[in-house]
Each structure stands twice: as C-alpha cells, then as structure tokens.
C-alpha cells in the first residue's frame with residue numbers, strides 16, 4: 044500500500060464487517076497500518092478487498108520457572124473482501140502474498156484471530172489458544188475462608204496515567220504464560236482512547252493497578268428503582284503471582300452496586316473457581332477460539348520454544364490438510380526430527396533411516412505448537428496419525444505447557 048492510502052484501507056476494512064460509514068472504525072484502523080504490510084485489492088480502480096500484517100511478537104513456552112521468550116511473528120489482521128467480490132479467490136491470493144512476505148522477513152510463523160472458525164484451517168492455520176468467558180454470581184463470590192487474599196494497595200488510574208504505566212507492566216506480566224501477543228503504541232492508544240461506540244452501553248474502561256498487577260474493567264451500576272442489574276465486565280486481569288491475582292479478584296468482587304461480574308478472555312485453567320467457597324458461583328459461559336497459528340518454518344518455530352520433558356519424534360508434516368494455497372511446495376512441510384528436552388532442542392530434516400512417528404497437517408502442528416491441545420486429542424479427532432504406537436503420548440509430554448497458553452490480546 045502507498046502512503047496516503049491508509050484512510051482508503053480503513054474505509055474498505057469497514058465494508059466486509061457491515062460497518063460502512065463508521066468513522067470510529069476508520070480512526071481505529073489507521074494508526075495500526077504498516078505501509079509495507081498492508082495490501083488493497085482493486086478491480087477497475089475500485090477497492091474491493093484489504094488485508095494487512097502487524098509486526099508483533101508472541102510469547103512461546105519458556106524454560107520452567109523463567110519468563111517466556113517473545114518471538115516475532117506475522118500478525119495477520121484486517122482481512123476482508125467486499126460482498127461484490129467474494130468466492131473469487133481474493134482471500135486466497137491475499138493470504139499467499141501475506142505469508143510470502145512474512146517468510147521473506149524470516150518470521151517463523153503467522154497468527155490471526157478469526158471472524159469465523161472455518162475459514163483459515165484450509166490455509167494451514169491451527170487453533171492454538173482458546174479463551175473462556177466466565178460469569179460470577181456475586182451472591183456466591185466469597186473466597187474460601189482459608190484462601191481469603193490479603194488486600195493490597197490498589198490505585199485507580201485515569202487514562203492518561205494508565206497510558207504511561209500499563210504498557211511496560213503488561214509487557215512484563217504477559218511473559219508469565221505462552222500465547223500472549225505484544226501490544227504496541229497503536230494498540231495502547233486504541234485501548235486508552237476507548238471510543239464510546241465500543242463500550243456496549245457500559246462505562247469507559249477503568250484501570251486498577253497494584254505493584255505487579257492490573258485489572259481493566261467496565262461497569263454499569265445497579266438501578267434499584269427499575270430493577271436493572273448492575274454489571275462489571277473484566278477485560279484484562281494480569282498479575283505476577285497468585286497472591287496478587289487473588290487480591291485483584293477480591294477488588295473486583297468487592298465492587299458495590301453489582302449483580303454479575305463477567306470476564307473475557309480468561310485462561311481455560313483460570314484458578315478462580317477453586318478460590319471461591321461456592322465453585323458453582325463461577326459459570327463458564329463460552330469457550331472461544333482465540334489465536335490461530337500457521338507455521339511457516341518448521342525448524343525455526345519448533346526450536347524457538349522450550350520443552351519441559353525430554354523426547355524425540357519424527358514428524359511427517361503434510362503440506363496442507365484441506366487445500367493448497369497454490370502449486371508451490373510449502374517449505375514448512377516435510378519430515379522433521381524433533382529432539383527436545385529441558386536442556387535444549389534441535390529440529391532437522393529426517394533421513395531415510397528415521398522412521399515416521401506421527402503424521403500431522405500444518406494446521407495441527409500450529410494447534411500443538413503452544414501446548415493448547417494434546418496430540419492424543421487430535422489423534423482421537425482423526426486429525427493426527429500415529430505411525431508408532433505411543434508416539435502421540437510422547438508428543439503430549441513434549442508439547443505440554445503449564446500453565447496452559449493464553450492470549451489476552453486481540454489484534
């Protein structure tokens with residue numbers, strides 16, 4: 044895309060999402076765009092589609108007890124084709140362009156958040172992290188007596204101060220788990236600007252911060268005259284240890300004029316249910332697919348993360364599970380020997396003497412990558428073939444990460 048076309052991109056991006064004319068959406072998009080990584084599709088001089096990539100990084104599993112490394116990846120976003128030009132192969136062409144460009148830059152994998160979960164498997168993206176939405180009934184919100192967290196000093200920050208404090212704090216805290224994507228200046232200014240049209244009738248975001256943690260939430264007070272229940276919606280809750288996490292939950296659960304507290308996105312292994320005296324007071328209201336990963340370079344991806352258990356696997360990675368992007372060979376496909384453990388990892392092409400242990404598609408490799416699903420689960424779903432009995436269990440141990448991967452950042 045050329046300089047000066049940012050507004051055209053942003054306007055085009057509103058059309059596929061049925062938001063044409065939404066100037067807030069235009070304002071939201073423009074600062075995110077990187078000229079070298081944004082593409083417009085045109086037909087007879089008219090813009091009919093758009094796609095872009097953000098240069099971001101994502102945390103991948105790190106050594107036990109250490110921060111997770113953050114690995115640069117191609118964060119695919121802003122994908123849309125106008126309704127007049129759908130199902131003519133434009134997305135396929137745009138995806139080819141974006142992935143080729145990412146490979147040229149040396150990015151080991153790409154990732155995206157999907158509007159519909161059946162679109163991207165065909166391009167080799169696998170469901171790597173999921174997120175839970177939880178609802179907490181305030182009548183059953185008491186912490187277990189023995190676990191009641193000590194209050195910690197908490198400060199409410201206005202947006203200006205939040206903009207100064209939160210970027211570094213988030214960047215530090217996100218490294219405690221695999222799967223969280225970096226937030227750059229554009230991300231933070233969008234969050235802090237917090238346009239009213241994105242608030243869903245609730246308050247502006249409020250920020251409660253303590254040393255080593257923060258929570259961002261919206262609220263709507265109970266109206267006892269009309270009987271309208273009060274609600275709080277937690278968006279971010281990050282903490283550097285379980286004690287601070289408990290104290291931040293306590294802060295949220297103690298808010299007055301509230302009948303229901305919801306939180307999204309939350310990790311699937313969120314300990315909140317076990318903190319409460321009435322575990323039934325926490326309902327998981329839905330589980331959503333969040334980060335999808337597309338491996339572009341198998342050895343570079345697999346050696347970028349740490350492994351907590353030792354194991355050796357010969358993986359036969361198929362080009363694509365559903366359909367190819369085009370006729371060229373995919374460099375991520377092939378047979379690879381993964382030899383990994385707490386002391387290090389190597390991944391190299393398999394030789395004729397290396398018998399295949401597991402056959403897997405690229406999308407399934409992307410799903411396994413952060414440890415968000417077990418290989419045995421994929422095998423049970425018919426999406427991974429074990430060539431050697433017990434090989435899927437070896438893959439389970441090798442790829443497992445504790446705590447499980449979690450992405451709290453959209454893009």
Ligand SMILES: CC(C)(COP(=O)(O)OP(=O)(O)OC[C@H]1O[C@@H](n2cnc3c(N)ncnc32)[C@H](O)[C@@H]1OP(=O)(O)O)[C@@H](O)C(=O)NCCC(=O)NCCS
Pocket residue numbers: 059060121122123124125128129130131132133134135136156157158159161162165366
């Ligand atoms: C999703 C979208 C970008 C697809 O664009 P497109 O140009 O129509 O896609 P293509 O013609 O390149 O299709 C590629 C393949 O994906 C399939 N596909 C793409 N989108 C699909 C959808 N929403 N539902 C079902 N199949 C879809 C096509 O059938 C085709 O499959 P095939 O090769 O097996 O025949 C377009 O429908 C769109 O803009 N939708 C609204 C906005 C949106 O959801 N964007 C994605 C944000 S993550």
